[in-house]
Amino acid sequence: MNDFFSTTILIATVASGIRLATPFLLASLGEALGQRSGVLNLGVDGVMLMGAFVAYFVVLKTGNPLIGAAAGILLGMVFGLVYAFITVNLHAEQGVSGIGIYLFGLGMSDLLFQKLVGTPLPIMPFPEIHIPLLADIPIIGPMLFTHSLIVYVAFLLVPAFTLLLNSTTYGMNIRAVGENPAAVDSLGVSVTKVRYSAIIIGNGLAGLAGAALAIELGIFQHNLTNSMGFIAIALVYFGAWRPFGVMAGSLIFGMVAAIVLQGKTLGIIPRSASDLAAMAPAVITIFALVLVANRFKQPAALSKPYERGR
Amino acid sequence: MNPVRTLKKALIAAATVALCLSSGNLFAAGKVLKVAIIAPSASNDLAFTQSIVEGINAIKAERELDVAITDGTFVVEDAAAAIRDYAAKGYDLVIAHGSQYGGSLKEIAKDFPKTAFAWGTSADTFGMPNVSSYEAHSEEGGYVMGMMAAALSKSGSIGVVGPIEVGDAKLYVDGFVAGAKAQKADIKTNVNYIGSFSDVALAAEAARAHLAVGSDVLTGTAQMVVGAVGVAKTKKAAWFGTQANQTVLAPEIVVACQVYKWEVILKQILADMDQGVLGGKKYAISLANNGLVIEFNDKYELPADVKTIGMDAITAIKEGKITVLK
Structure with missing residues (x-):
């Protein structure tokens, strides 16, 4: 047990939790933005898978993780465009449409992988960036400031999205459209444009989440995300549609997973309890979700297609 | 119709059917x-x-x-x-x-x-x-790998990434641990079953956790270990694979793989x-019927004495001199 509280293990565990939280955070932030505009997207996992494959493939061909990440974002935005057309223009039922996107992404990413790559080949992962001065702070430095670029980007997006939603006209429009699209429409703001942009940005982040996963791991495999996208949706509810709340949820999920992993590695968690312990992140997140979610109301127009005059 | 000819044909047909049935050749x-x-x-x-x-x-x-x-x-x-x-x-x-x-x-x-x-x-x-x-008697190859891993480890600590504690995965891990202990009684083998056959990200973090506690040789079994191999490659830890030849993932660190035939x-x-x-x-x-084969990675500079330990263990298991997991 004492081993667990050694500095080295603590640093490794916290750093591991942050890495594990990153894909969830990116996907959840994107989903939160879409939901704040009133659009539910259950297809996050499918978009993540497509983003992961495209990023993997681009890095495999170019050797450049940054171009791969950009390709993942772009792919996600294309999916966002399609999803926006389906839900905003065609007024399709959002739950079913999202599941359709998920299944498409699951199947298509694997098909493309089999046809274009075949045997999984490793790619160059993001290099670790040690932030000058900050990385040298004892304990905190190695925990927080020795990650890859994508980790820093994900966590910097949290205050950026908070500012965007709370301190800009565009953010106010997103929130208003998610609450009362008819009222916003009557003021001359295009509900269609606002929702389109929120969905496209959100899906772009889902694509980046998938790209981050593939590039960090340096590999692609069938169903690489292992349903992370669905957990990301749950984390949006946990975080009450607020960027910092979403970040807290992602970190709890990642940290619990990291603690369990380290506990098992050190033998603190016995092998007989291994499978039970593996469920801990999900169980604790659901428990926290039940405690937190009821305190906040979801956007009033969430998952309701808007048609002027109806 | 010639009754004799018809009878002949019938007899030939019956004999053919009887021949097939008697040999059980469905x-x-x-x-x-x-x-x-x-x-x-x-x-x-x-x-x-x-x-x-x-x-x-x-x-x-x-x-x-x-x-x-x-x-x-x-x-x-x-x-x-x-x-x-x-x-x-x-x-x-x-x-x-x-x-x-x-x-x-x-x-x-x-x-x-x-x-x-x-x-x-x-x-x-x-x-x-x-x-x-x-x-698959994967414990046999696991034992061979475990012996070599223990001999190769400088830190005295080895990490194992497993999926769920069942089937050939459990056999491999148990065999590996037994082999490592047989080679070096005081070797530390940290086993981490991540609870999934498919979670590549979690397998990668499990490998990092092993490295954090000082393991310099890693192994793992099941489909999700591709993530763990990537981490081992980044940190230059030696890797022993199983089920298929995983050398293509990281030729610089894969020592050997137990390949299922x-x-x-x-x-x-x-x-x-x-x-x-x-x-x-x-x-x-099994190793004895050549259904399990240990394939060494020629690009990895494995010390000759460590390879000899592996080869001797293979021979001993094949000859029944070592019974893994009695």
Whole structure:
């Protein structure tokens, strides 16, 4: 047990939790933005898978993780465009449409992988960036400031999205459209444009989440995300549609997973309890979700297609 | 109509039928057998599924077969639907390649008594005449790898990334730990079952956790270890693989891999089918029958004495001088 509280293990565990939280955070932030505009997207996992494959493939061909990440974002935005057309223009039922996107992404990413790559080949992962001065702070430095670029980007997006939603006209429009699209429409703001942009940005982040996963791991495999996208949706509810709340949820999920992993590695968690312990992140997140979610109301127009005059 | 000629023809026909039946040859010579494989992950996963695909391809090089493969069926219900579908379509042999498929197979096999089913890894045929089981004595290769890993480790600590503590994964891990202890009694072997066959990200973090506690040699089993290999590569920790040859993932750190040669038992299953035996038998691959082969990575500079330890262990196991996991 004492081993667990050694500095080295603590640093490794916290750093591991942050890495594990990153894909969830990116996907959840994107989903939160879409939901704040009133659009539910259950297809996050499918978009993540497509983003992961495209990023993997681009890095495999170019050797450049940054171009791969950009390709993942772009792919996600294309999916966002399609999803926006389906839900905003065609007024399709959002739950079913999202599941359709998920299944498409699951199947298509694997098909493309089999046809274009075949045997999984490793790619160059993001290099670790040690932030000058900050990385040298004892304990905190190695925990927080020795990650890859994508980790820093994900966590910097949290205050950026908070500012965007709370301190800009565009953010106010997103929130208003998610609450009362008819009222916003009557003021001359295009509900269609606002929702389109929120969905496209959100899906772009889902694509980046998938790209981050593939590039960090340096590999692609069938169903690489292992349903992370669905957990990301749950984390949006946990975080009450607020960027910092979403970040807290992602970190709890990642940290619990990291603690369990380290506990098992050190033998603190016995092998007989291994499978039970593996469920801990999900169980604790659901428990926290039940405690937190009821305190906040979801956007009033969430998952309701808007048609002027109806 | 000449009654003598008709009688002759009838006798020849009867003799032919009797000959076939007496030899139990239900799958007459010349018939191309239809074989279906249902497997959990991708056909090129560099692990469990790839091993059976390579096995059937090896058989296809020797005899004509009509092979269909449904991979990526991590969801058991999907696999069950595929198993039933192939049986209904008249496939002669349906292979359910995953210990998680046993429950479904038991139900489905009852409905198709003329279809041969095989499943693994398991030693349970459910007492059914058309169900065979197969397993891999992966503990044997695990033991060999464990011995070499212990000899190679400078830190005295080895990390193991496992999926769920079942089937050949458990056997491999147990064999590996036993081998490591046999080589160095005081070696530290940290075993981490992550609780998933498919979570690549978690497997990668498990490898990082091992490295954080000082392990300099890692191993792992099942499809999700590709993530762990990537981490080992980044940190230049040595890697021992199993199920398929994983050298392509990281030629600079992969020391050796235990490769499953399922063709050894597939050949036996098909030969038994040729004799009219549809099931009820248990098959196994091992070092002794060359169903398990240790493939060394030539690009890895393995010290000669460590390789000798491995080679000696292989010989001893084959000759029955070492019994792994008594």
